[in-house]
Amino acid sequence: MKTKFQWRLTSASSTLSEAAETKTARLAALYPVLAKLPAALLRRIGDAAQTLSLPAGATVFDERQPCRGFPFVLDGAIRVAKLSAGGRELPLYRVVAGESCIITSSCLLGHADYNARGVTEGPTTLALLPRELFDEMLGEPAFRDFVFALFSERMAELMQLVEEVAFRKLDQRLASLLLGKGRVVHATHQQLADELGSVREMVSRLLKGFAEQGLVKLGREQVEVLDPSGLRKVASVT
Structure with missing residues (x-):
């Protein structure tokens, strides 16, 4: 509180x-x-x-x-x-x-x-x-x-x-955010959503998609980056 x-x-x-x-x-x-x-x-x-x-x-x-x-x-x-x-x-x-x-x-x-x-x-x-x-x-x-x-x-x-x-999609911004925090990101989905100005449900859905693609591994209050080059491709898509 x-x-x-x-x-x-x-x-x-x-x-x-x-x-x-x-x-x-x-x-x-x-x-x-x-x-x-x-x-x-x-x-x-x-x-x-x-x-x-x-x-x-x-x-x-x-x-x-x-x-x-x-x-x-x-x-x-x-x-x-x-x-x-x-x-x-x-x-x-x-x-x-x-x-x-x-x-x-x-x-x-x-x-x-x-x-x-x-x-x-x-x-x-x-x-x-x-x-x-x-x-x-x-x-x-x-x-x-x-x-x-x-x-x-x-x-x-x-x-x-x-x-x-205004000009970048949420998945691009999330990928950029994860890449800027090191190999293991110690943060909850809510904290990541707060940093992006979004809501937890949308960030959780995108993280689940990243995990299914083998880009990240999800854990308790942490996200491990498995494929940085793959995340960079997501971040740079126009």
Whole structure:
């Protein structure tokens, strides 16, 4: 069962404490762009950043929820997905340490609510900056370039996802997904369906067909790839 995300406020002081210095150093190591900011602003970031420790499966943000700040991922990963009215998920992208979430950035820039869901893939630690500080940081060219460079990278990924969903059949996409996970894929049919934005029944039917063709061997919560060249042919059929 997913744990609802709750903000944990941390105390701030007018001067940089030892804990704040450690936090700032860790942030700067993962996000080198912060070292390009004015020293006074960097000290304020160390003071104001709220450290959040979340378990696996925690909902970091959800659709129609207001955005409360700009997150830096220190450890772990966040899986961002779009949900349909029927409860199906279409994975959009992952955010790991050193990266940030463009949906959060767009919500802050547009003063809008979230239009997707973010869930931790494992134990995850975030440093959350308040909206007001994010707005001030955007006034610095280095940080502004960092944010919009992420927009550019993510948009390219999302356009590729749109192309995959719109122009490739599900069997092609499933074959490509299996080929990209090694010889033995440790995942349930539901997890594979979630990654493809499909439903378990359709993925199970396709996997059964792959197995009958000798392309894969199905086991408990795993799929063993027996014929990679055969799967590549399925993936490349136009």
